[in-house]
Amino acid sequence: MQVNDNKEFQPLIVAFCCNWCSYAGADLSGTNRLNYPTNVKIIRVPCSCRVNPMFILRAFQRGADGVILCGCHPGDCHYTSGNYFTRRRMTLLFSMLDFLGIERDRTRVEWVSAAEGAKFAATMNEFTEAVRKLGPNRRLEDLRCRKQ
Amino acid sequence: MQEAMINRAKQLLADGSVDRVIGWKRGEFEYDITPAVFTSAEELDADFVYDDFTAANVSKYLVKESKKEGKILAFLKPCDTYSFNQLIKEHRIVRENIYVIGIPGGPKLDAERIKAKGITGILGAKNDNGTLIIDTVYGEEKMPYYEALSVKCRNCKSKNHVVYDELIGEDGDILDSNRFDMVEKLENITAQERYDFWREQLSKCIRCNACRNVCPACTCEKCVFDNPDSGVENKAATDSFEENMFHIIRAFHVAGRCTDCGECSRVCPQNIPLHLLNRKFIKDINSLYGDYQAGEDTTSRAPLNDYKQDDCEASIVHERGVE
Numbered sequence: 143m144q145v146n147d148n149k150e151f152q153p154l155i156v157a158f159c160c161n162w163c164s165y166a167g168a169d170l171s172g173t174n175r176l177n178y179p180t181n182v183k184i185i186r187v188p189c190s191c192r193v194n195p196m197f198i199l200r201a202f203q204r205g206a207d208g209v210i211l212c213g214c215h216p217g218d219c220h221y222t223s224g225n226y227f228t229r230r231r232m233t234l235l236f237s238m239l240d241f242l243g244i245e246r247d248r249t250r251v252e253w254v255s256a257a258e259g260a261k262f263a264a265t266m267n268e269f270t271e272a273v274r275k276l277g278p279n280r281r282l283e284d285l286r287c288r289k290q
Numbered sequence: 291m292q293e294a295m296i297n298r299a300k301q302l303l304a305d306g307s308v309d310r311v312i313g314w315k316r317g318e319f320e321y322d323i324t325p326a327v328f329t330s331a332e333e334l335d336a337d338f339v340y341d342d343f344t345a346a347n348v349s350k351y352l353v354k355e356s357k358k359e360g361k362i363l364a365f366l367k368p369c370d371t372y373s374f375n376q377l378i379k380e381h382r383i384v385r386e387n388i389y390v391i392g393i394p395g396g397p398k399l400d401a402e403r404i405k406a407k408g409i410t411g412i413l414g415a416k417n418d419n420g421t422l423i424i425d426t427v428y429g430e431e432k433m434p435y436y437e438a439l440s441v442k443c444r445n446c447k448s449k450n451h452v453v454y455d456e457l458i459g460e461d462g463d464i465l466d467s468n469r470f471d472m473v474e475k476l477e478n479i480t481a482q483e484r485y486d487f488w489r490e491q492l493s494k495c496i497r498c499n500a501c502r503n504v505c506p507a508c509t510c511e512k513c514v515f516d517n518p519d520s521g522v523e524n525k526a527a528t529d530s531f532e533e534n535m536f537h538i539i540r541a542f543h544v545a546g547r548c549t550d551c552g553e554c555s556r557v558c559p560q561n562i563p564l565h566l567l568n569r570k571f572i573k574d575i576n577s578l579y580g581d582y583q584a585g586e587d588t589t590s591r592a593p594l595n596d597y598k599q600d601d602c603e604a605s606i607v608h609e610r611g612v613e
């Protein structure tokens with residue numbers, strides 16, 4: 143784990159990871175002692191297509207500055223086709239967020255297999271940096287949930 | 291037109307082909323035309339209205355009406371037939387219980403736009419070569435015809451009836467509607483400008499839910515916004531997050547099923563341009579997954595219930611348009 147420099151803005155990242163690939167990938171990155179920021183909070187879901195657009199919005203509401211959804215590579219979904227549906231849904235949702243003027247770099251979809259511990263860590267490092275550059279989420283936040 | 295419709299409805303009632311008729315009658319004001327069910331020739335003669343203010347789409351009422359005893363006659367404008375088809379596709383209405391008569395549509399007038407010119411006491415209106423002559427209790431008034439047209443009719447996508455049992459009047463064509471022009475305009479301003487635009491619009495929302503209630507695609511028995519456990523149940527939005535959330539989720543739920551019938555924008559008491567949200571999804575679907583018109587047929591797979599192995603990745607959103 144990296145030690146955070148408190149002076150810098152520490153974004154809160156929510157990562158939805160499917161149980162069968164990406165969550166195992168996150169596990170592998172841990173057992174391989176690869177570093178990824180503590181800013182990343184993982185929520186395990188049975189399949190990437192379990193993630194309803196409301197989950198993404200709720201994550202922002204509860205204080206996330208960036209939300210990333212990870213699943214099995216296309217073609218490898220444990221349930222055969224779940225991630226293909228996810229891909230269309232998230233594409234349209236992210237496009238709508240962009241249309242409403244919400245910064246597009248706050249959302250991402252990444253395919254991470256159970257064998258890709260290194261990719262998981264790299265993705266999280268990269269995404270956290272991208273969100274850090276954007277600063278705190280102000281356009282899709284719920285003021286009642288803001289931490290002082 | 292109104293005469294012909296009443297006469298045909300009376301015939302069908304008399305020979306027992308149908309038991310009820312869904313059409314429109316006048317509400318509190320002359321221009322306030324509201325859907326209504328008629329069961330007799332007398333009722334039709336007394337109340338049935340079809341005029342330039344008759345804009346409501348009756349297809350959603352058939353969800354309940356078609357499950358009742360007997361057969362119902364429905365008058366559908368071209369745009370309404372798309373909603374009707376979509377409802378058949380989603381198994382929401384019982385087709386056997388409905389007799390559809392296709393009727394010519396608009397352009398329809400929007401009383402709110404006339405009132406916005408300070409014209410009140412409207413009794414009726416007629417188009418005279420681009421000028422709308424309005425008959426009011428205070429005398430005659432005039433305004434440019436185009437400015438009085440409802441938003442949905444300005445960008446009419448089709449004068450073609452996609453489903454009917456019989457037609458009164460002529461069938462028309464699919465039109466080149468320019469309906470994505472405004473969406474495109476918004477795509478090409480900066481994210482900050484888009485954000486400001488939508489804040490100004492969405493902050494007007496009073497969460498009356500009229501847009502959901504009127505929508506022929508919003509026919510869920512239990513809507514997420516009615517679920518007290520969802521945390522987003524019906525109540526006035528407390529802050530900008532809830533305003534955004536309601537509109538994103540409402541539009542997302544109908545993505546790929548919205549026929550662009552325009553009812554949501556028409557009924558919004560706050561004049562929020564909801565059609566721009568729906569059209570953004572339609573435009574994206576067309577450009578990313580191939581042209582698709584919901585309600586055009588009853589067999590195609592909805593774009594969000596479908597996929598291709600080589601669909602674009604979500605990152606495409608980050609690569610195009612203006613940041």
Ligand code: SF4
Binds near residue numbers: 501
């Ligand atoms: S109809 Fe208009 S004001 Fe009412 S909930 Fe919908 S957007 Fe809000």
Ligand code: SF4
Binds near residue numbers: 508548549565
């Ligand atoms: S979202 Fe609006 S335009 Fe689309 S089907 Fe519903 S009422 Fe019609």
Ligand code: SF4
Binds near residue numbers: 510543544
């Ligand atoms: S808003 Fe969503 S859940 Fe509610 S009726 Fe419409 S589609 Fe159904």
Ligand code: FES
Binds near residue numbers: 161164189213225
């Ligand atoms: S199980 Fe991993 S995406 Fe479906």
